[in-house]
Amino acid sequence: MRPYYAVIFASSRPADAGDDGYAEAAARLADLAADMPGFLGMHSARNPDGSGITVCYWESEAAIAAWRTHAEHREAQQHGRAGWYERFDLRIAVVTRESSSLAPPAE
């Protein structure tokens, strides 16, 4: 396989915040990301306590940079810092190996 990129976003939503437009914005952002050049896929999950992870896969660092600076995404980032998230960590990683229960690798 050709290496590709994972953007790993781990976050905590405040326990007492209510939705505050978050769910709608998250769905909208996921749609926008999926339409960006170089988008390969996304996994996202959140626990009842508000902690969650989103991993987005991208073809290149240029694709990640284009998404990071997308106008609507930037606006969401502001909301994220202003209250949607209590805290978050962001990591960028190069995926070098993958396997699936649907297609196990040859050993």
Place this chain on the structure above:
Amino acid sequence: MRPYYAVIFASSRPADAGDDGYAEAAARLADLAADMPGFLGMHSARNPDGSGITVCYWESEAAIAAWRTHAEHREAQQHGRAGWYERFDLRIAVVTRESSSLAPPAE
């Protein structure tokens, strides 16, 4: 920062499976992993629909290999294939950049 590794495990639990010892085993495995040499941290989240993500961070490929072949972990992997999971994808990636809302990077 020195590069380190992320093991990204995306899975789906069957909607109708019940717990079947899963929650207890997951907690036990998380404790075991945290005691392994080279373990750096873990994020885990699951949606109400059964889809979830766990990301574990490790110092080295050797640390990942040691955990992959840990006896109790191997036993859990068997349970995973036998029914805890409907499907899963596993990726290994090298983390090259990180930032946090608690300590934003200098720009």
